[in-house]
Amino acid sequence: ATLLAVQLQELGCAAMALTGSQVGIITDENHGNAEIQAVEIKRIRQVLEAGIIPVICGFQGVTASGELTTLGRGGSDITAVAMAAALKLDSATIYTDVPAIKTADPKLVKGARPIYQLHYQEILEMAVEGARVIHPRAVERAMADDIRLVITSLTNGSTAPTEIGPRHSTGKGEGIIRAITHIIGINQYKFDLEPAKMAELLDEIATAGINLDLINLADTGHSFTVANTDTKIIDKILENRKIEAQRREDCSKISLIGVGIRGVSGLMNRIYKPLTAGNIPVYHTSDSYTQIALLVPQARLSEAVNCLHQVFFGEDDMS
Missing domain, CATH: 3.30.2130.10 (VC0802-like)
Structure with a gap:
C-alpha cells in the first residue's frame, strides 16, 4: 500500500497509505483467519473529503482490544468488499492476474473461454470448489450487501471483465453449465x-x-x-x-x-x-x-x- 501511494504521489495525485486498523476494520480474535465484524469509516471519510486517495492495506484488521489480525489468504478481496459495503457503494472491482474469469482453468484447458456475467451463487460455488479467482467470504459479503463485483486485470486490454451480481436469465433459460x-x-x-x-x-x-x-x-x-x-x-x-x-x-x-x-x-x-x-x-x-x-x-x-x-x-x- 505504501509503495502504491508513493507511485500515485509521483504521478501528481494526493494519496495516503492506511493500515486496516487506521481505517477501522474491526475483526474477531481469530488471528490468521479473522472475520470482519465492523468497519468504522470516520477516518476514511475524512481522507476522502480532503481530496486524498486512500490506499488501504488489504487482509488486515484489528480486534476491539487493539490487537492486529490478518484475514487469511486472499483476504484483500474481503477488505475491498467490506470497504465498498461500509461506504455504501454499488460495486467493487477486484484486479487479478487475468482479465476475466474463464470457463475452466486455462492451465488445464487451452480453449477456456471468458465468462462475462456470473450469478453470486455461481462464483461462490466456483471459489469453494477450486477456482482461486476471489475469496468465498468476499462473495458472501457482496451478496449480502448487494454489491456488484467486477473481476479484471490492469493489463486487460480489449477483453471485457467478468461482472458478478444477481444475474438475470440470459434468454436461454437457467440450468446451463457456466x-x-x-x-x-x-x-x-x-x-x-x-x-x-x-x-x-x-x-x-x-x-x-x-x-x-x-x-x-x-x-x-x-x-x-x-x-x-x-x-x-x-x-x-x-x-x-x-x-x-x-x-x-x-x-x-x-x-x-x-x-x-x-x-x-x-x-x-x-x-x-x-x-x-x-x-x-x-x-x-x-x-x-x-x-x-x-x-x-x-x-x-x-x-x-x-x-x-x-x-x-x-x-x-x-x-
Whole structure:
C-alpha cells in the first residue's frame, strides 16, 4: 500500500497509505483467519473529503482490544468488499492476474473461454470448489450487501471483465453449465458400518477438525472423501476404532457449476456418457442447485475436464 501511494504521489495525485486498523476494520480474535465484524469509516471519510486517495492495506484488521489480525489468504478481496459495503457503494472491482474469469482453468484447458456475467451463487460455488479467482467470504459479503463485483486485470486490454451480481436469465433459460472447476489431492474411504457407529465416527472426525466431502450414508454402504493431507489422521482414527475401510487414493473432484442445474432433464447423461465413452472412471457423483460433482482418478483429470469442456463450451459461447 505504501509503495502504491508513493507511485500515485509521483504521478501528481494526493494519496495516503492506511493500515486496516487506521481505517477501522474491526475483526474477531481469530488471528490468521479473522472475520470482519465492523468497519468504522470516520477516518476514511475524512481522507476522502480532503481530496486524498486512500490506499488501504488489504487482509488486515484489528480486534476491539487493539490487537492486529490478518484475514487469511486472499483476504484483500474481503477488505475491498467490506470497504465498498461500509461506504455504501454499488460495486467493487477486484484486479487479478487475468482479465476475466474463464470457463475452466486455462492451465488445464487451452480453449477456456471468458465468462462475462456470473450469478453470486455461481462464483461462490466456483471459489469453494477450486477456482482461486476471489475469496468465498468476499462473495458472501457482496451478496449480502448487494454489491456488484467486477473481476479484471490492469493489463486487460480489449477483453471485457467478468461482472458478478444477481444475474438475470440470459434468454436461454437457467440450468446451463457456466464453468468447470476442479480440486486435486483427494482420497476416498469406503466402508459399511451400523448407523450408531457411523455417527460416532463422524463425531470423532469433526472433533479432529477434518472436513469431509462427497459423503454417502446410504444403507448400501458409506463413503466420504478427504484431502490427502488429512489421510494420516483418518487412518489413525479408523485403526483405533478397528474399522476396515477401502481407501482409494489420488482422486480429483470435478465440479460443473450453474444456477438451477439440479434436475435438468438429460444433463447428467450429457456429463456421464462422454466420460464413459473415453473409459474415464467416475467413482462418485453428487448434485445440488448450483453444482454437479464428480470424483475421478487424478491421472485422468485433464482428459476428463477437457472432454466435459468440449461438451458444454465447444460450440456455443456461454458467456
